[in-house]
Amino acid sequence: MKKISEGAESIVYEGTVAGIRCVIKSRIQKLYRIDELDQRIRSTRTKNEARIISSASKAGVNTPRVLLIDGFDLYTERIGGTTLNKMGRIGTNERQKIMQGAGKNLALLHSSDIAHGDYTPANIMVDSGTVYVIDFGLAEQTKSVEEKAIDLLLMKRSVEKSDYKTFESAYVHASSKSNAIVSRLHEVEMRGRYQTRTLAV
Amino acid sequence: MAIIGIECSAHTFGVGVVKNGKILSNERRMYKISDKGMIPSKLADFHSEGAGTTIAAAIKNAGISTEEIEAVGYTKGPGLGASLRIGYLSAYTLSRKLGVPLIPVNHGIAHIEIAKRLNAMKNPVALYVSGGNSQILRMVEEPDRHYNIYGETYDIGVGNMLDSFARGAGLNPAWGSSVAKAAAGGRYIQLPYTVKGMDFTFTGLMTNALAKLKSEQLNDVCYSLQETAFSMLCEATERALLLTGSRELVLCGGVAQSARLKEMADAMAKPHNVKVGTLSDEYNADNGAMIGIVAERIFLSKSKIETGHEIDQRYRLDSVKVTWR
Numbered sequence: 275m276k277k278i279s280e281g282a283e284s285i286v287y288e289g290t291v292a293g294i295r296c297v298i299k300s301r302i303q304k305l306y307r308i309d310e311l312d313q314r315i316r317s318t319r320t321k322n323e324a325r326i327i328s329s330a331s332k333a334g335v336n337t338p339r340v341l342l343i344d345g346f347d348l349y350t351e352r353i354g355g356t357t358l359n360k361m362g363r364i365g366t367n368e369r370q371k372i373m374q375g376a377g378k379n380l381a382l383l384h385s386s387d388i389a390h391g392d393y394t395p396a397n398i399m400v401d402s403g404t405v406y407v408i409d410f411g412l413a414e415q416t417k418s419v420e421e422k423a424i425d426l427l428l429m430k431r432s433v434e435k436s437d438y439k440t441f442e443s444a445y446v447h448a449s450s451k452s453n454a455i456v457s458r459l460h461e462v463e464m465r466g467r468y469q470t471r472t473l474a475v
Numbered sequence: 476m477a478i479i480g481i482e483c484s485a486h487t488f489g490v491g492v493v494k495n496g497k498i499l500s501n502e503r504r505m506y507k508i509s510d511k512g513m514i515p516s517k518l519a520d521f522h523s524e525g526a527g528t529t530i531a532a533a534i535k536n537a538g539i540s541t542e543e544i545e546a547v548g549y550t551k552g553p554g555l556g557a558s559l560r561i562g563y564l565s566a567y568t569l570s571r572k573l574g575v576p577l578i579p580v581n582h583g584i585a586h587i588e589i590a591k592r593l594n595a596m597k598n599p600v601a602l603y604v605s606g607g608n609s610q611i612l613r614m615v616e617e618p619d620r621h622y623n624i625y626g627e628t629y630d631i632g633v634g635n636m637l638d639s640f641a642r643g644a645g646l647n648p649a650w651g652s653s654v655a656k657a658a659a660g661g662r663y664i665q666l667p668y669t670v671k672g673m674d675f676t677f678t679g680l681m682t683n684a685l686a687k688l689k690s691e692q693l694n695d696v697c698y699s700l701q702e703t704a705f706s707m708l709c710e711a712t713e714r715a716l717l718l719t720g721s722r723e724l725v726l727c728g729g730v731a732q733s734a735r736l737k738e739m740a741d742a743m744a745k746p747h748n749v750k751v752g753t754l755s756d757e758y759n760a761d762n763g764a765m766i767g768i769v770a771e772r773i774f775l776s777k778s779k780i781e782t783g784h785e786i787d788q789r790y791r792l793d794s795v796k797v798t799w800r
């Protein structure tokens with residue numbers, strides 16, 4: 275197993291299990307929390323993430339399949355490709371296609387009442403033209419318009435204006451209830467903390 | 476030459492005298508909390524009665540004469556209007572009497588700056604936790620120097636949550652410490668845990684904990700409430716530390732007096748080689764010295780002092796242009 279990345283709550287490895295190439299997300303113990311709380315959080319989040327990935331798949335979203343849950347470890351299928359934030363300079367055409375794919379995937383997620391929670395270029399994976407969504411660690415099964423609007427906001431803050439436009443129109447096109455979500459986005463942006471300062475990511 | 480700082484944003488009337496970043500005196504007078512909380516009119520009476528003697532005591536204990544005072548700093552906000560007005564009026568009167576400038580200071584920035592300076596840190600991530608505020612911040616340079624809020628509470632501050640719970644549970648509310656005392660020897664029971672990225676929310680947790688009192692032991696609920704709330708704060712802070720790459724963390728604000736919170740922050744920071752700076756209780760609680768420290772920085776930076784809007788109950792921490800180092 276090879277470590278790919280380390281975040282605040284988990285370490286991600288790649289490896290092979292029973293001949294299948296996979297990604298293992300291992301939620302690490304946090305010594306500041308008491309054991310009962312620590313184990314509850316890690317296990318609930320692991321199960322929750324697996325459940326949401328499965329419903330996303332069913333809704334037609336391109337995402338790596340879940341292979342196995344083992345305690346606090348989540349095994350998913352490993353796809354090739356590169357995340358959007360690490361693609362460097364790419365042609366306008368290709369970039370537009372990726373933004374369209376990202377918009378369509380998010381529309382499908384929202385239609386089945388899933389908010390991703392961290393919908394940024396780091397979690398958009400592109401493999402030979404296909405756009406995948408990865409890392410459902412902060413995702414939630416919810417009908418909340420607000421949570422869905424936050425998904426749009428995160429993308430808006432992370433990409434160029436023209437790319438966001440392409441993304442948003444693909445999102446609106448593929449979704450039936452996008453009006454309420456897009457107008458909530460404008461409302462969220464007008465609120466105090468986004469109005470005076472935004473965090474440059 | 477010295478600077479005097481006057482803090483009055485809630486229950487405390489605090490006066491501190493500062494010279495070259497050193498605290499020469501720090502006097503305070505606290506409104507006694509009751510089961511009724513803070514009643515604005517009584518709060519205003521309390522503060523105006525004690526203002527003169529507290530200011531005189533701070534000057535006397537600093538061992539300076541009034542001629543040495545170069546400027547008067549005061550809390551512009553955020554805070555309760557009744558308190559802020561008395562603080563401002565006292566500071567205004569003093570500055571006119573001495574013929575020196577009056578310098579408005581943001582209360583939250585003062586909490587962070589005193590923690591940063593007394594711990595000799597350059598640019599730490601700050602976990603600022605008090606009654607009304609719970610935020611994770613750090614100073615950034617773009618587009619101009621200011622404290623950026625990385626995460627914050629969506630509803631109420633962690634201190635108010637603990638106090639409101641204490642009142643509901645029939646405990647004697649004493650700024651969070653009553654829950655800490657009642658938590659001793661408790662067992663963990665499940666309560667809602669809500670962190671969204673670097674933000675968090677407390678009202679659901681409080682309501683649920685109050686409902687649990689019907690079926691569970693008081694000390695178990697207190698223990699679980701405290702563990703859950705502080706774990707949420709630590710998780711969000713850990714994300715901010717990794718995002719910014721900072722190797723320094725300060726805890727500040729009234730709730731930072733909690734021994735358990737300090738212990739948890741240490742355990743969280745250790746694996747990342749992050750140094751944790753804390754303060755003695757005297758400087759975590761609302762105090763005049765912190766206002767004096769920031770007022771001195773502003774005074775020395777010779778920047779234009781903003782006037783008008785003498786107090787602002789909702790004075791956002793991230794709206795302040797930081798003109799000093």
